[in-house]
Structure formats: structure tokens, C-alpha cells
Amino acid sequence: MSVCLIYFFSFFIFSLLSLFLSFNFMSCDYSIVIEIEMVSINSCSIVMSILLDWMSLLFSGFVLFISSMVVFYSLEYMKGDLSMNRFIMLVAMFVASMLLLIFSPNLISILLGWDGLGLVSYCLVIYYQNVKSYNAGMLTALTNRLGDVAFLMSIAWMLNFGSWNYVYFLDMMNSSFEMDIIVALMLFAGMTKSAQIPFSSWLPAAMAAPTPVSSLVHSSTLVTAGVYLLIRFNFCMGFWVSTVLLFVGSLTMFMAGLGASYEFDLKKIIALSTLSQLGLMMSILSMGGYVLAFYHLLTHALFKALLFMCAGAMIHGMGNKQDIRFMGGMINQMPLTCMFFIICNMSLCGLPFLSGFYSKDLILEVVSMDFLSIYVYTIYFVSTGLTVAYTFRLIYYVVSGDYNFYSFHSVNDLGWVMIKGMVGIIFFVVLMGSLLSWMMLTTPYLICLPFFMKMMTALVVMIGGWVGFELAQFSLGLNSKSFKMIYSTLFFGSMWxxxxxxxxxxxxxxxxxxxxxxxxxxxxxxxxxGGQNFYYSLSGWSKFMQILHENNLKVFLVLAVMWIVFLVLGIF
Structure with missing residues (x-):
């Protein structure tokens, strides 16, 4: 417990310091590059570079704040675990790898953080040691290794510039062939780390990890690393890289929303909603809105961390049952947790004046104003409708109706440590969207749209809510076996x-x-x-020859008798 509290206070204090510095750097438009000489031998020096600007400091502040609340939450969630200190140390290594990735302007030091995330995530996914966890961990590790290969190749290509400090070359070399190759490789690496199509299957599988880890992974660390790196490289994205990223990101957003509408595992539904939001970030980034992508990355981190923490409290109270069909009427047993759960879901849908509204509505209106194609416009609004649909379906199953589990239950809100960890984030979920919009967006977005296009978002949200409600009622009307037979084999329900x-x-x-x-x-x-045929043939012939050699006198006598018989027959 003492180790948990030490890490909690350390992360919390450093997060406040980082957030204060980021707002200061933002207002002054200030950046610092610190170079620390590690080793120097005969004029050859190994230098550790650290980049401090508003983006890295703000993101690290969010990562540290969410990590502090997750560590505090783990005090109660992992209380029965025999190796609690090992778990907390793994989480600390995970956060340290992410911070190394955030603050590094150098591809070599980024690789240390990048590989550290992959390695520690494998250790955390297989934390509960069973066959399912081992399979999920191996799938996670091997998929991420594909991206690591592309990362190593981009490091080799950076030798053309004489340095691995990529930030110095983003503006000057953005039209060179070498930089195009590097950005294409970075795109591949980012797609694997952020689970874009066709590398999406590891993200729901990684739910085998403990819920505090899922909360950390899906909000601000592992899956956001690819988005953050591509945000850094956004100035060099050419036409083809942007087109591929737009197509893949929009398709991922649509596929994840469709898959979540057919899923029954609580953690997998929230994981697929993360995948949908990652597709949204990637696609708006490909259209040049890197500030919008970063804005949504930060607001999404807050409500998604709390969403997983609420899900973990529910699962913890229900004796580790994750199927939403066992839930229902949870508002009566866990009113505070369900309140947080609904607020986070509404923020995910973009309910006005919650943090998710400020970034998501702005992205949709920017897409409406900068009209690219009917495909992009349609898939954005359909995906937004699907987000609302699976959210309302989830709330209907979990919160409303009657309790569907054991009659002798112990589901309650008396886990005060977990509640305190969640209370620490809920205020930011409500308020941080507007605060970030004032601080980050120095120039206001002036978006002029016709009335129908302006109201399109509200219309899609209402239609999506109605579809989710109808889908939930329809599935409750069927028994579980027939529903599983009908839907589990569907192309849409299995992530294509x-x-x-x-x-x-x-x-x-x-x-x-x-x-x-x-x-x-x-x-x-x-x-x-082949071999056996040759063996049997040769052995048969050799046995026959052996019989002849062993009985040669008999053979000669028989042949002589036969010769005499034929001779006599010939005479007569």
C-alpha cells in the first residue's frame, strides 16, 4: 500500500507541475530543447535530447494525472492480489515509457519508449495467468512488433539527414523523397500502435488485462502513442499518406461503432468505442487538423479513463462478471458509480457543455465546412450516430430495468477508495473541454453553415439514440441462445x-x-x-535374391530336372 501511495503522490504532483508549465509555455509560445551529453569518446558524443513545448507538457500532465488516479483506484481494486507491488511497478514502467516517448525529439530515444510500451503492455495483458490472457498478450505483442519494424526502418532512413532529431527536419525537408519514406513508415507504425484497420483485432483482445490497466491503456498511453507520433509528423504528410490515413481512419471509426452495437462484453464495448475515437482522431489529423486531433485526444483521455474505472467498479461488485445481460437496474445498487458512468457516456456522445462536446462537435462542423467528399461526410455522421446507438444500448442494459444477477448480491457503492479515484476525474470530464478550448485554440474557429447542416449533428445524435434503444429492446426480446446464433456469426459483429x-x-x-x-x-x-515404397520394393527383391543364394544347389537340381523333362518332351 505504501508503494501505491508514493506513486500516487509523485504522479499527482508532477502532473500539476506539468499542466502549469504547459499553460505557461502556451501563453508565451515557448519551446525548449535540452541536450544532455551521456557519453563522449574522441569527439563522438551520445546526447539525450528532451523537447519541452506546450504539446508535450500538456499531454504528459494528462498522462500523469490519469495515472495517479488509476494507481489510487488500484489500491482497492487489486487489494486481494498477492503481488500488488509488482503490479504497481509495471504500471510505473508503463507510464515512464510513455513519458520517454512524449518528451523525445529523437527517434532513438522514442524507440526506447515505444518498445517499452510494447514490452510492458505484454506483461500487463498476461498478468492474470490463463490461456486467454496468454493468447491476447501474444497477439498484442506480435501486432505491435510489425510497427516496430517500420520504426527501425525509419531510423535507418533518418541517417540520410545525419541526425535522428526529427524535429529539426520537419519544416526544411518536408518535400524530400527521404522524408516521404520516413513518414510512410511512421504511418505504418502509428497504425499498428493505434490499432487501425487491418491491425484492429488486438485492441479488444487486450481487455484480458486488469481493469486499471485497461483504463490507462485506452485513455492516454499505449493506443494514443501512434496518434501522438503522427501529430508530431503532421507537417510532412503528403497527399498519398494523408489519403490513406483518411480512408483507414474513417473505416476504422465506422467498423468499431458497428462492432460495439453487437457486443455484450462490457469492457469490449468500451474498447471498441476507444477504437472508434482513434479512427476519428486519425481521420481529422489526415485532413490537416492536428490541433483538433490533439484536443480530442486529451478530452477523450479523461472520460474514457473514468468510463473504464466505472466499469471496473461494476465488474468488481458483480464477482468478475462482464456480460451486460447479467446487469440491469445498477442505478439502484450503485447510484454514484452509475451517475459517473452516464456522464462519461454522454460526454462520449457529445452532450453539450461536457468535455467531449467541445472537441467532437467542432470536428464534425469543420468536416461539414471543409467539404471533401460525400464518402467522408456520410461516414463521419453515420459513425457519430453509431456511437450514440451503442452508448444508449449500453446504458439501457446496465442502468435500467431489473437486476439480472444473483438474488444474494453485494453490489454497492461502499468502495470508497475507488469512488475517490473516480471523483478526482469527474470534474475534469465536465470542465476540461471548455478550459482547453480557451487555452489551446488561440484563434476561434468561425464556422458558418446552413441551418440544416448545423443541425445535422443533433439530428444524427437523436436518430442514433433511438436506434440504440430499439436495438436493446429487440435483443432483450430474444432468448440468449437464439440471439447468439443470430448475431454472433454476423460479419459486422465480428469486426469484419x-x-x-x-x-x-x-x-x-x-x-x-x-x-x-x-x-x-x-x-x-x-x-x-516414395521412401516406404522404395524400401518395400528393394527389401522384397533382396529377400528373393537371398533365398536363391541360400538354396542354389536345389535351384540347379530343379533346373536340371526341368531341362531333362523338356528334352524328353522334345524328342517325342
């Missing part, structure tokens, strides 16, 4: 078959084909016509 491609596709199906090949060819026709 991506989990089958990335898990079954890379291990089960190749192994199954190998078994058939081994049985049908290796031990089948090749044995019949």
Missing part, C-alpha cells in the same frame, strides 16, 4: 472477420492445413510412392 484473420488466420488455419498435408502427403502418397 479481422480477429479470425489475425488469430485463426495465422495459427489455426495454417496448422490445420499442415496437419492435412502431413497426413495426406508426408505420411500418405509420398510414403506410398
Amino acid at each position: 472477420n479481422m480477429p479470425y484473420l489475425s488469430t485463426y488466420g495465422v495459427n489455426y488455419y495454417p496448422l490445420d492445413i499442415g496437419k492435412e498435408v502431413y497426413g495426406g502427403i508426408d505420411q500418405g502418397w509420398s510414403e506410398y510412392l
Whole structure:
């Protein structure tokens, strides 16, 4: 417990310091690059570079603040764990890797943080040691390794510039062929780390980790690392890179919203909503709105962290049951937690004057004003409608109706430590959107739209809420077996078959084909016509020759008798 409190106070104090400095740097338009010489041998020096600007300080402040609340929350959530200190140390290493990535202007030191995130995330996903966790951890680690390969290749290409400090070359070299290659590789790395199509399947699988880890991963650390890196490289994005990122991001946003509407696992629904918001950030970033992408990244981090903490409190009270069909009427047992849960969900939907509204509504209006294509406009508003649909469906299942679990239950709001951890974030969920809009957006966005286009967001939200309510009622009217038979095999409900491609596709199906090949060819026709056939043929002939050699006198006598018989027959 003492280790938890030490880390909690350390993270909290440093987060306040970082936020204060970021607002100061923002108002002064100030940046500092600190170079610390680590080793110097014969004029060859190894230098550690640190970039302090408003973006890195603001993001690190959010990461440290959320981490402090998650560590405090873990005091009660992980209370029965026998290796609590190991868990807290892993979380601290996770946060340290993220901070190294945030503050580094150098690709080599970013790689340390990037790989640190991948390695520690593997250790956290397999924390509960069972087959499901091991499979999820391996899928997470191997998918992220694909991005690490692209990262290493971009480091090799940076040798063309004579330095790995990429921030010095973003403006001057943004039209060179080498920088185009580096940005394309960074795009690939960012897509794997932020789980864009076709690398999306590891994100719901990573839910095997403890809920405090999920809260940290899905709000401000692992999945946001790719978005943050691409925000840094936004000045160099050419036409083709931006087009690919826009298409992939918008498709991911749509796919995740559709998948969450068919999911029943509470944590997976929230994970898919994270994936949807990551697609939103990536697509607006590809259209040049890097400040908007960063703005939504920060507001999303707050309500998504609290959303996972509320889900964790519910799961904790229900004896580790995550299926929303077991829930219902939770507002009667856990009123405070459900209140936080509803506020976060409303912020996710973009309810006016909550933090999510300021960033999400601004992004939708910017997309409406800067009309790119009918595909982009349609998929943005359809995805927003799906977000509201799965949110209302989730609230309907969890909060309303009757309690569907054991009659002897212990679901209550008496976990004061977890409640205090959640109270620390709820005020920021409500207020931080407006505060950031005043601080970050130095020039106000003047968006002039016709009345119908201006009201399009509200219309889509209302339609999405109605669809979610109807979907929840329809599924409750069916028994679970028939519902599972109808929906679990659907193309939409399975993330467009991506989990089958990335898990079954890379291990089960190749192994199954190998078994058939081994049985049908290796031990089948090749044995019949190959080695075994030669063995049986040669051994048969050798046995026959051996019989002849062992009985040569008999053979000669038989041949002599036969010769005499034929001779006599010939005479007569």
C-alpha cells in the first residue's frame, strides 16, 4: 500500500507541475530543447535530447494525472492480489515509457519508449495467468512488433539527414523523397500502435488485462502513442499518406461503432468505442487538423479513463462478471458509480457543455465546412450516430430495468477508495473541454453553415439514440441462445472477420492445413510412392535374391530336372 501511495503522490504532483508549465509555455509560445551529453569518446558524443513545448507538457500532465488516479483506484481494486507491488511497478514502467516517448525529439530515444510500451503492455495483458490472457498478450505483442519494424526502418532512413532529431527536419525537408519514406513508415507504425484497420483485432483482445490497466491503456498511453507520433509528423504528410490515413481512419471509426452495437462484453464495448475515437482522431489529423486531433485526444483521455474505472467498479461488485445481460437496474445498487458512468457516456456522445462536446462537435462542423467528399461526410455522421446507438444500448442494459444477477448480491457503492479515484476525474470530464478550448485554440474557429447542416449533428445524435434503444429492446426480446446464433456469426459483429484473420488466420488455419498435408502427403502418397515404397520394393527383391543364394544347389537340381523333362518332351 505504501508503494501505491508514493506513486500516487509523485504522479499527482508532477502532473500539476506539468499542466502549469504547459499553460505557461502556451501563453508565451515557448519551446525548449535540452541536450544532455551521456557519453563522449574522441569527439563522438551520445546526447539525450528532451523537447519541452506546450504539446508535450500538456499531454504528459494528462498522462500523469490519469495515472495517479488509476494507481489510487488500484489500491482497492487489486487489494486481494498477492503481488500488488509488482503490479504497481509495471504500471510505473508503463507510464515512464510513455513519458520517454512524449518528451523525445529523437527517434532513438522514442524507440526506447515505444518498445517499452510494447514490452510492458505484454506483461500487463498476461498478468492474470490463463490461456486467454496468454493468447491476447501474444497477439498484442506480435501486432505491435510489425510497427516496430517500420520504426527501425525509419531510423535507418533518418541517417540520410545525419541526425535522428526529427524535429529539426520537419519544416526544411518536408518535400524530400527521404522524408516521404520516413513518414510512410511512421504511418505504418502509428497504425499498428493505434490499432487501425487491418491491425484492429488486438485492441479488444487486450481487455484480458486488469481493469486499471485497461483504463490507462485506452485513455492516454499505449493506443494514443501512434496518434501522438503522427501529430508530431503532421507537417510532412503528403497527399498519398494523408489519403490513406483518411480512408483507414474513417473505416476504422465506422467498423468499431458497428462492432460495439453487437457486443455484450462490457469492457469490449468500451474498447471498441476507444477504437472508434482513434479512427476519428486519425481521420481529422489526415485532413490537416492536428490541433483538433490533439484536443480530442486529451478530452477523450479523461472520460474514457473514468468510463473504464466505472466499469471496473461494476465488474468488481458483480464477482468478475462482464456480460451486460447479467446487469440491469445498477442505478439502484450503485447510484454514484452509475451517475459517473452516464456522464462519461454522454460526454462520449457529445452532450453539450461536457468535455467531449467541445472537441467532437467542432470536428464534425469543420468536416461539414471543409467539404471533401460525400464518402467522408456520410461516414463521419453515420459513425457519430453509431456511437450514440451503442452508448444508449449500453446504458439501457446496465442502468435500467431489473437486476439480472444473483438474488444474494453485494453490489454497492461502499468502495470508497475507488469512488475517490473516480471523483478526482469527474470534474475534469465536465470542465476540461471548455478550459482547453480557451487555452489551446488561440484563434476561434468561425464556422458558418446552413441551418440544416448545423443541425445535422443533433439530428444524427437523436436518430442514433433511438436506434440504440430499439436495438436493446429487440435483443432483450430474444432468448440468449437464439440471439447468439443470430448475431454472433454476423460479419459486422465480428469486426469484419479481422480477429479470425489475425488469430485463426495465422495459427489455426495454417496448422490445420499442415496437419492435412502431413497426413495426406508426408505420411500418405509420398510414403506410398516414395521412401516406404522404395524400401518395400528393394527389401522384397533382396529377400528373393537371398533365398536363391541360400538354396542354389536345389535351384540347379530343379533346373536340371526341368531341362531333362523338356528334352524328353522334345524328342517325342
